[in-house]
Amino acid sequence: MGKLRLAMAQIDSVVGDLAGNTACIIRHIQEARSLGADVIVFPELAICGYPPEDLLHKPRFVEGNLHSLDSVIKASEGITVIVGYVDSHNGLHNSAAIIHNASLIDSYHKIFLPNYGVFDENRYFLPGNRCPVYTICGLRVGVNICEDIWFASGPSTAQSNKGAELIINISASPYHFGKRNQREKMLSDRARENRVYIAYTNMVGGQDELVFDGASNVFDYTGNLVLRGKQFQEDLLVLDLDIPALTRQGDMSTEIPDSIFVSASGLSEPKLPFENSDSVPLDADAEVYQALLLGTKDYINKNGFKKVVIGLSGGIDSSLVAAIATDALGADNVVGVIMPSRYSSAGSISDSLRLAENLGIKTLQIPIDPIFKSFLSTLSEVFAGTETDTTEENIQARIRGNLLMALSNKFHWLVLNTSNKSETAIGYSTLYGDMAGGFAIIKDVPKVLVYRLAHNRNKSAGFELIPHNVLTKPPSAELKPNQLDTDSLPPYELLDPILEAYVEQDKSIDQIVALGFEESIVKRVVKMVDRSEYKRRQAPPGIKITPKAFGRDRRLPITNRYNHVG
Ligand SMILES: Nc1ncnc2c1ncn2[C@@H]1O[C@H](COP(=O)(O)OP(=O)(O)OC[C@H]2O[C@@H]([n+]3cccc(C(=O)O)c3)[C@H](O)[C@@H]2O)[C@@H](O)[C@H]1O
Ligand SMILES: Nc1ncnc2c1ncn2[C@@H]1O[C@H](COP(=O)(O)OP(=O)(O)OP(=O)(O)O)[C@@H](O)[C@H]1O
Ligand SMILES: NC(=O)CC[C@H](N)C(=O)O
Numbered sequence: 001m002g003k004l005r006l007a008m009a010q011i012d013s014v015v016g017d018l019a020g021n022t023a024c025i026i027r028h029i030q031e032a033r034s035l036g037a038d039v040i041v042f043p044e045l046a047i048c049g050y051p052p053e054d055l056l057h058k059p060r061f062v063e064g065n066l067h068s069l070d071s072v073i074k075a076s077e078g079i080t081v082i083v084g085y086v087d088s089h090n091g092l093h094n095s096a097a098i099i100h101n102a103s104l105i106d107s108y109h110k111i112f113l114p115n116y117g118v119f120d121e122n123r124y125f126l127p128g129n130r131c132p133v134y135t136i137c138g139l140r141v142g143v144n145i146c147e148d149i150w151f152a153s154g155p156s157t158a159q160s161n162k163g164a165e166l167i168i169n170i171s172a173s174p175y176h177f178g179k180r181n182q183r184e185k186m187l188s189d190r191a192r193e194n195r196v197y198i199a200y201t202n203m204v205g206g207q208d209e210l211v212f213d214g215a216s217n218v219f220d221y222t223g224n225l226v227l228r229g230k231q232f233q234e235d236l237l238v239l240d241l242d243i244p245a246l247t248r249q250g251d252m253s254t255e256i257p258d259s260i261f262v263s264a265s266g267l268s269e270p271k272l273p274f275e276n277s278d279s280v281p282l283d284a285d286a287e288v289y290q291a292l293l294l295g296t297k298d299y300i301n302k303n304g305f306k307k308v309v310i311g312l313s314g315g316i317d318s319s320l321v322a323a324i325a326t327d328a329l330g331a332d333n334v335v336g337v338i339m340p341s342r343y344s345s346a347g348s349i350s351d352s353l354r355l356a357e358n359l360g361i362k363t364l365q366i367p368i369d370p371i372f373k374s375f376l377s378t379l380s381e382v383f384a385g386t387e388t389d390t391t392e393e394n395i396q397a398r399i400r401g402n403l404l405m406a407l408s409n410k411f412h413w414l415v416l417n418t419s420n421k422s423e424t425a426i427g428y429s430t431l432y433g434d435m436a437g438g439f440a441i442i443k444d445v446p447k448v449l450v451y452r453l454a455h456n457r458n459k460s461a462g463f464e465l466i467p468h469n470v471l472t473k474p475p476s477a478e479l480k481p482n483q484l485d486t487d488s489l490p491p492y493e494l495l496d497p498i499l500e501a502y503v504e505q506d507k508s509i510d511q512i513v514a515l516g517f518e519e520s521i522v523k524r525v526v527k528m529v530d531r532s533e534y535k536r537r538q539a540p541p542g543i544k545i546t547p548k549a550f551g552r553d554r555r556l557p558i559t560n561r562y563n564h565v566g
Pocket of ligand 2: 310311312313314318337340418434
């Protein structure tokens with residue numbers, strides 16, 4: 001007997017980067033071996049990245065992932081490795097390879113395939129139907145994959161009923177507001193119900209709309225948290241488990257059904273103590289901010305960009321986007337463009353300049369009035385006899401979008417879009433104008449939370465990094481004289497909870513009214529949301545931070561005669 005030293009590698013696998021992910025996995029195996037680990041665990045689909053989506057329809061991609069698995073197997077001498085990959089025997093399976101001493105011992109197939117929200121695993125995978133228990137270093141171990149552990153009477157229970165003392169779950173569990181708490185509560189329940197240790201290894205990193213937050217963890221059989229990994233960063237956790245103390249049934253010679261022998265004992269060298277990272281979790285808003293940083297950094301870097309460009313209006317949205325981009329990429333990689341028009345307030349320029357100075361980012365000033373004049377005169381004959389309306393407002397937003405895209409084309413700067421969730425919900429933005437851009441980093445952040453994040457950022461800076469004026473001026477598109485957002489919209493404090501009820505909780509108008517909101521306002525908001533589906537389909541992708549984000553999470557028909565407003 002003795003101790004099993006378990007290493008949990010919370011890595012950032014890049015979707016499709018089979019060679020890079022394999023190299024990263026092998027590097028971690030070598031490190032774990034040098035630390036005396038008996039077992040090292042990697043996240044779900046660590047070899048190909050998660051979610052690989054329709055890459056899985058390409059046979060060459062699946063074969064490549066199997067070749068990568070071979071390289072991992074060869075690199076696994078003297079250690080047990082548990083790693084996520086795609087198995088292609090008898091159809092595609094989301095799988096965990098159980099490798100020992102350079103041999104593939106078994107392949108566990110994920111049984112519960114998530115097929116809701118952002119997940120559509122039924123599109124690609126067949127479910128598994130086996131729940132074996134492995135004997136590793138004399139310890140009985142159940143292995144399962146992400147969604148498998150979310151069910152009270154799922155594979156974890158089957159495995160502990162067969163005598164498992166430790167459940168190793170490999171995950172790619174994306175972040176949203178409150179998810180870590182929900183996940184840890186579930187894992188604690190699962191450990192306590194089954195009187196089993198749980199070691200949960202999560203993916204970390206940004207992948208398009210998703211951010212995997214890491215925060216891998218270990219729970220003991222009473223449901224107490226033993227260890228938590230870093231949030232929003234790669235980490236290697238190392239833990240010594242005392243086998244005799246864990247052996248609930250004592251007699252390890254008892255034959256159990258569906259049991260697969262992996263190893264009798266671990267490495268025999270003496271093991272130096274290992275210092276794991278601090279496990280204090282971030283508070284809820286700080287988690288959101290870190291998710292936005294990581295989502296931004298990874299989208300920009302993984303897509304081969306270095307610099308970003310942002311239209312700075314002196315408003316709260318563009319200011320927060322600039323702050324996040326600067327924190328994520330460094331001041332040298334962020335350019336702010338100030339594009340005043342005849343309707344811009346004086347503060348629009350001075351507040352933007354102050355913000356840029358505080359952040360240390362470069363600015364360009366490109367007044368748009370000459371172009372706006374030219375547009376108006378070009379269209380004057382065609383528009384003769386018509387009233388001035390949103391057409392002229394939108395022309396200004398489109399001039400700005402055009403200029404930002406010109407800078408993007410010329411200098412290879414990615415345009416960061418600044419739309420928040422509230423305006424994305426109701427379509428309060430101009431198609432091909434301020435909706436332009438490559439990535440919309442606060443697309444899933446409701447306006448009230450935009451303010452909170454900005455205040456928090458100032459608090460952590462210890463000064464008004466985002467200038468006071470920006471935080472206190474009433475929101476305005478500044479596209480016509482004296483325009484305020486509240487001319488067209490309910491105040492955000494009222495709008496945001498209605499949107500949350502309608503968009504995220506799918507409540508009906510009656511149910512929202514019953515929450516205490518005025519019926520006419522609720523109906524107006526619902527109508528605006530329904531009518532702007534076409535805009536959202538054309539909007540850039542952005543980072544999911546709420547339980548239900550626009551995009552993969554919420555799919556509604558554009559052509560839609562269902563009328564629940566009238
Ligand atoms: N179902 C459908 N499928 C496809 N396309 C559809 C469509 N319905 C309309 N359209 C098209 O969309 C056009 C209307 O959309 P769009 O051109 O965007 O214009 P629209 O939505 O009419 O106006 C934009 C609104 O956003 C406000 N805004 C703009 C910019 C910034 C801010 C801010 O505060 O940040 C606010 C602005 O004040 C105005 O109220 C129609 O002319 C039509 O071509
Ligand atoms: N004068 C301007 N100079 C540069 N960019 C601008 C200007 N006006 C608008 N934009 C761009 O268009 C986006 C949308 O404008 P909008 O006024 O809604 O945003 P905001 O000023 O950041 O926030 P708020 O809605 O709180 O005013 C801005 O975030 C900015 O990227
Ligand atoms: N990859 C998965 O199976 C993820 C599903 C799971 N419920 C989660 O988000 O954590």
